[in-house]
Amino acid sequence: MTADPIAETVAALLPRAKAELAELVAFRSVADPAQFPVGECEAAAAWCAGALREEGFEDVAVLDTPDGSQAVYGFLPGPEGARTVLLYAHYDVQPPLDTDAWISPPFELTERDGRWYGRGSADCKGGFVMHLLALRALRANGGVPLSVKVIVEGSEEQGTGGLERYAEAHPELLAADAIVIGDSGNFREGVPTVTATLRGMTLLRVRVDTLEGNLHSGQFGGAAPDALAALIRVLDSLRAEDGSTTVDGLEAGQRWEGLEYPEADFRGDAGVLDGVELIGAGSVADRIWARPAVTVLGIDCPPVVGATASVQSSARALVSLRVAPGQDAAGATELLSAHLRAHVPWGARVSVEQTGQGQPFLADVRSPAYTAMADAMRVAYPGEEMQSAGMGGSIPLCSTLGSLYPEAEILLIGLSEPKAQIHAVNESVSPEELERLSVTEALFLRNYAAG
Template sequence: MTADPIAGTIVSLLPRARAELAELVAFRSVADPAQFPRSECEAAAEWCADALRAEGFQDVAVLDTPDGTQSVYGLLPGPAGAPTVLLYAHYDVQPPLDEDAWVSPPFELTERDGRWYGRGAADCKGGFIMHLLALRALKANGGVPVSVKVIVEGSEEQGTGGLERYAEAHPELLTADAIVIGDSGNFQEGVPTVTATLRGMTMVRVRVDTLEGNLHSGQFGGAAPDALAALIRVLDSLRAEDGSTTVDGLPAEQSWDGIQYPESAFRTDAKVLDGVDLIGSGTVADRIWARPAVTVLGIDCPPVVGATPSVQASAGALISLRVPPGRDAAEATALLTAHLEKHIPWGARISVEQSGQGQPFRADVKSPAYTAMASAMRVAYPGREMQAAGMGGSIPLCGTLAALYPESEILLIGLSEPKAQIHAVNESVSPSELERLSVAEAVFLREYAAG
């Protein structure tokens, strides 16, 4: 791959990394006690803490954050006068969804077709392993030339803000000259990429009520207001005819001027069925990186199996709104709430409750840290130049860190390239990407220390 000794060291460390990732994936660490026991997250946190202690980290602590979850912190002091770099990952994962749809068990790391499959393999337990690999490679080649702080979050996927609130209350904890967020991914497998922007996110729970109780649809249907039908109407108001997001007062015509995402490649990556159109207008990059996007995550209503001929008295939904850079997530939440209240039909009663929020983020890609990362990417991906892309998802902590430490340089890299299928069934990580990005991170730390 390259003559740099860092690369050879990381190749030799990959079998150990795979074994450790298998141990970490085995924890069913979904930060939702309604679905999975809290003990699974606590065990994963302790595993991460033990891993840091084994690498010589000091002040290792499992932090109780305000949302009831735990994050793991550690400090590895570097040479006197060296810069400090914060490395971030998260150990909590999305639910496995339909476990029967997984080709192999979701919490059992399984190698297949040159990839390692398991929930969290890429997002983001693999990111923590990437950090460990980079640090071990540096130790084997002269030592770690910077002071390193590591923070491993326990509630990123839930968006409940525990670590953000903890950081705001303890602003000295995560101070650093540069911050590497290991929770994004290359634009395509093998294309070295830093993520320059993130959309923010807000989630709201909506409840619609129309009747004191369900009614017989034959006796009352046609005149009695159906809460489920009212909910469908108000949800439909959030989209234009072409599927574009339409929230009153929220601009939705922004453009992306960086690397573009060909529609054919997007259709393949997203596994869009033949004959089904993409939604929205503008380029694909405009739609997924620069504009708002609303998604109905779930609806509370009777399932088909067991349904009765009834007019529904109540119905509910969970709605996600991705907020583009340049907009405030709190303002977007207020606009979304006002839109829903305005467009509810028939005078139905509607309540809107916020359940999660994170600010969008835009990086300074011309900073010294990005120059060092570009150089490191050339070592890890010979013959390729680093690209800057957007990411439609959210990492709420980024906005908090940018506000707390405006002088810090924040870089986003990671293992979640399109083939990883994060948040879906059969999530996987490419061992080659783990290898190359670990090389890139190690070389970056070396280059950044050299100034």
């Protein structure tokens, strides 16, 4: 690390940051009451609000958003006439998945092999702690030179749009000159990276019905239409032979211009098994940053253990489509829905329900805020220059903020580099990355205030 006083302060504050992240990770804040009690998210929101109050924020509020979740807001006034920067993170997390596959408990921050493990440690409770570290470092070195707004979302992982709709109804709340979204990640550890593009997303629940009830597969199989088999055929129609996404009418041949992602590196980052081919065509960067991608997230059907010899009367799946930058998520949703309906065989009945949607995002990396960020990264990562990459995931709020505040500059940084394994078992954060990016954000705020 550099010898800049900001960096020295962040390093000294890191033990406190670890203790706070451990407290925050302990909340099982999955924004789905079918999996975890609502009280877990409410407790996490209260913790974030308390942290902002402790840092001197004014107007701290826990906001009830239209999807039933809570967002935490706070305002820290700066010098008269100073610029305003909005800092974003989210406290809700993905479910832990297979808890037996975690080496340490998912909701207990555990240090191992130089990393801190726990659900949300990188995505994105660590992002909130990063904001706190940056602000504390500034306060200890002359003060925070601009006004700061913080918003911490409570349902980002569900894609249900609570904060987006709240912001649209209260457009003055999050207005700022620049916005730092602390929910992306470096291309890899030690490579300072801003995320220039995000894919959008849509979630559809598709159900196929063929019979009034399940039937004995010996007595009726061979003539009775199997709903599960019909659903499998529908889902298979979403991919070409090479695995490329094929949704009728949806463009899927876009190209990525910028930082490339070597296939060997991607295979290692993704943990692709030896002998297993990657899917799709074009470069890896084309496939994960520039093109749409469909994924079957889940299927409701009988488990293998306990299954009976039956023809299934009904089957259901949850389908995700990552929407390419430059495409309209609403239009992509319509195309995907029409595709699912059109490809159901045997005249089976089909219903399609949308459960989530978010627009893609494209940043202007030549703006003054990005220059300030590049200067900050050059100091926090000695010998390195800021890189620009895409991210295949979605942060629906970005497009909403871009529409509400077209003059604001939106920057995406964060802790979700490949080793973090966000959304998977054994998610972790690198404390070195937390330290460097906290320094980066503090220096950026100082640079941007002076610009």
